[in-house]
Amino acid sequence: MDAAAFFCANYCHGFPLRCDSMIRSALLMVALLTDAEAFRVIGGNVTVVQGGTAILPCYVIDTTDDLIEITWQRRTREKPRNDNFFTILPRDGAQFVNGGDDRFKYIGNFNDKNGTLQLSNVALKDEGSYTCIFTLFPSGNQKTEIPLKLFVPPFTSVKDNLPTLGTEEVLFATCTAAGSKPPAEVRWLTGALGDKVRSTTNSTHYDNDTTTTVSSLFGVPTREINGHQVQCVISSDSLSEEETLPFTIQVYFSPTEVNIRAKSEDSFECVTEANPSANFTWSRSGQSLLQSAVKVEGAKLQLLSLSSDLNGLYQCEASNTYGSKHGQLYVHVASGACSAAWALFGVLLFLNVVGAAAWYFYKHGCSQRRSLNQHGGKQHDTKLHRSVRNDDRGPEEEDLQRDQEESL
Template sequence: MDGAASFCGSFCHNIPSICDSALLRVLLVTLSLLCADVEALQVIGGSVTVEQGSTAILSCYVIDTNDDLTQITWQRKTREKPHNDNFLTILPREGAQFVNGDDDRFKYIGNFNNKNGTLQLSNVALKDEGRYTCIFTLFPSGNQKTEIPLNLLVPPFTNIKDNLPTLGTEEVLFATCTAAGSKPPAEVRWLTGALRDKMRTTTNSTQYDNGTTTTVSSLFGLPMREINGHQVQCVISSDSLTKEETLPFNIQIYFSPTEVNIRVITEDSFECVTEANPNANFTWSR
């Protein structure tokens, strides 16, 4: 406890023997009531988690006290400002005032008379993530405060990249599925169905200084003609996504024509037939 709270704590537990006098007994009763009031006082806050780009409400208010409020101070310790920084004060007449430069994304939406210091922060960015401290200057209790952690969720950018494998007898990379820039890290997995015994996967993650993570899952197998055209799925899940994201992928095994046949359709028409992926281009000559 600050201010009167500290005084109450020491006085109420360390009364000398002269407290037997009537005057000091009255003083003791008065200070005991003050101690009880300070102990009942609470600063209400709480952790806040929002998605990047949305609006965060940093709720902070005092309950169970009749003390006079003289000032509300906001401090922050964030990715952008790693040292504790006083950035906003709220006074009964002047209202909200920035200390070191304005930031229009912050808006005071509390009520000073109700001892409510709540802030609104719009367009939240990764640089804003950190711990915010709400300090109420009360008389006679002194400074009372609470910390409000602000956590961000960042949905990943997702895609599948075809590695363009060609027909062969050795294992190759078919495709990579990427969940980039996610916070917290995303889980990436493949659903291969009937091909599960013919496929294997690997997953790697890279974490960046801004707290985001890129996860890449790779799909491997033998590039056989019989699996050409089969569909598999890449499934991406994360606390930053409202639901799992599923990306379908058709396995393509690329091969050139190996056999060409000419069929007679009628007496004056012919058909050239071959198999290739992608489809072959035909040139006739005579």
């Protein structure tokens, strides 16, 4: 006699059969509740970044019940109704229900009562709730719910508003973090500019639970602020680290005063300030440029030969998208430039003639002196000879001889 029959025989004399049935049902319920408390179905919350891979964990521990089947259900943005989409059977293995999706892969083990799934290339449409159901004997169905939460990184960008030179506050640029989930934070780092600029931030929330955040940078477009570096910093739980977008403030203006500078005797350069940089065009008033006589390279003009053919008024035009200005250069090459060469040649010829004449007279003079020296030497010898012979001559004779020598 089992426990239920013993209890009914001793305490339920009026209705033994009915008592036996009730007691057995109660004992069975106690046994099931005891088993249910003994084992657990393990799942968990899953968070993944869009495009990544999600692991949906599901397994049973602390039970010796037989596993009959594992079933997966889902309720997502794409499929709001909870329905079966995947089953695992001991003989047939893993298979899709109501259409396949190759992004899902069974990575568990049936014998270990492990129904874990892997979902690759997760999209926003996959966000939702996934239910894992174990069919056990004799315990019946046991399940757990696994919420899948998706992070969507923003598409980030900085847009130049192309401000032009002025005295009123305008929009310099916008920094955008589009389609982020959860919403992103967008801010500007302006450094030394301080209160010369200010920013505002606006957000737009969409039905798919993404948010676009836009931060706008304002200031007065002056030349002093042109070229300053700022940074747009974007942070979000969907980003592994803050994203920094550098930006250079550009104030656009047409060319200012155009100056023409002489780089050398025959080379000139057109100089101006403009943003964007100016394009330069050289022209000659009333005439076309002589391609064989001048060379143009952007802002530079070079005269290849100095002749009066180059005389005239030259104009340098500096232009960009926002306007143009020009400067002028007057070139005058005197006709004496060629005569000077002939004059130089004449001077050189004259110097050559004078030099030749001087050389001629110098040589001729030397020849005469040599002739005189030879003749005078004979006289001197004669005189010397005579002076030797007339060594005892008187004073009058010596004076006469001295006068003769001086005359020679």
